[in-house]
Amino acid sequence: MPKDAALNSLGFAKPPADTRVVVAMSGGVDSSAVAAELASEGYDVVGITLQLYDHGAALAKKGACCAGRDIHDARRVAEAMGFPHYVLDYENTFRESVIDEFADAYLAGATPVPCIRCNERVKFRDLLETARDLDADCMATGHYIRRFDGPAGPELHRAADPVRDQSYFLFSTTPEQLAYLRFPLGGLETKAETRALAAKHGLMVADKPDSQDICFVPDGNYAKVIEKLRPGAADPGEIVDMEGRVLGQHRGVIHYTIGQRRGLGIGGLADPLYVVRLDPEARRVIVGPKSALATRTVPVREINWLGDAPFTSRPEWHLSVKLRSTRPPAEAVIRPLSETEAEVDLLSPEEGVSAGQACVFYAPEGTRVFGGGWIWKGRG
Structure with a gap:
């Protein structure tokens, strides 16, 4: 008999019915499929959805997560599969831990990745602690990444599907968190398998579109969100070359990113120019040749x-x-x-x-x- 024969599919030496697992449910097809499959296997599933921002404002927005329509969808999945589901209000925490830093980073000329901070500071910290408070044996998510038990402890590995792999967004998962987390979708070869899993359980979200862009940034318009959060952030200034010569005017540093070529408004030059540096304090966008980006x-x-x-x-x-x-x-x-x-x-x-x-x-x-x-x- 293999040494792991007594372990259930989540790695515990006890029946699924005696294994409590909290599933972080965003309302999308991925986490819904995870929750439904674990419930069908007989695990003691508890679904939790975090309300991260004003769900009323986001209700009609397609492709959002953790708000409005998605909270409703997560609740419907839990009802259909017969496990409890809770919604926790994390609006203030999300704003303080993720949104404010996102805005300030852009104002400082950086290009932040708020999804990583959300996993690090909200989902894998506060939500994980809530799972422990509920006496759960582990917490499962719908992320596409794999966790293996190595000789020195749990290891993090890229997903089997390179197209769906989310390892870039989960690098800050600590060893202690990794020991408690489970990623049931990481071994699937395609997203179609996830949708088939959801369809097998009759979930209404089986054909739901994937979330797009950053959840709190409608239509990918970062500058509009930042200007709303930080009035005056879009003050105009100069576009200069690497020697400081003024080439034109810009409409606010927050509208530009390193490597940008299009939309600079300084046409007519012999060679294309790219944004090579941002100087928010001087309200300057510095441009140069492509070689300067190396x-x-x-x-x-x-x-x-x-x-x-x-x-x-x-x-x-x-x-x-x-x-x-x-x-x-x-x-x-x-x-x-x-x-x-x-x-x-x-x-x-x-x-x-x-x-x-x-x-x-x-x-x-x-x-x-x-x-x-x-x-x-x-x-x-």
Whole structure:
């Protein structure tokens, strides 16, 4: 008999009926499918949805999560599958921990990733503690990522489906959190399998569209949200070249990102120019040639390390890193400066590296995620 034969599908040596699992339900097809499948397997499921912002304002918005329509959908799934469901009001926490930092980071010329902060500061911190308070054995989510029990403890791995992989957004999951979390969808090969799972249980969300953009940013218009949160944030200023020569006027630093080429309003020049730096204090957008975007050295801080040996146990780590969620991992040498800071040297320069983005560490071969940190200034 295999040594794990006595373990249930969530890794516990007891029947599913004696295993309580809190499922974080956003109201979308992924978390709904997880909750329904676990309930059908006989687990003691408790569904929890966090109301993160004004659900009344978001009720009619397609593709939102954690508000209005999605809360209603999560409740309907719980009713259909016969398990309890609770909605927790986290509007204030979400604003203080995620939205305010998002706005301030943009004002400082960075390009933040609020979805990572939401996982780190709300879903995998406060919600996880709520799950423990409910005496749950674990908490399950609909994220596409895998958790394996390795020789030194739980390991984080990329999802089986590279298109759906969400490891970039979950790098800050700590070892302690990882021990408590479960990701039932991480091993699925395609999103179609998830929808088929939801359809098998007769869920009305089986064909529901995936959420788009950042949940609190309607239609991807970041600048509009920031201007509402921080009046005066869109003050105009100068567009200058790398020597300080004025080339034009801009309509607010918050409308621009590192690497941007289109929409600069400075046409008629011989060669294309790109945003290479933002100077919010001087209200300046600095532009230059594409070559000026190339970055080889990236300073990283707030590192969450998921390797077996201590981060500072070696002078350098040869890993792959991802500097944006949409880019493939690139070879790099990571040199620890402390337990939470490092200098990342890219073997091949990358363009458009921006402060506020995550730098996520991966095994050069295989699927393991070794954690990551935050880029704190955009160019080396």
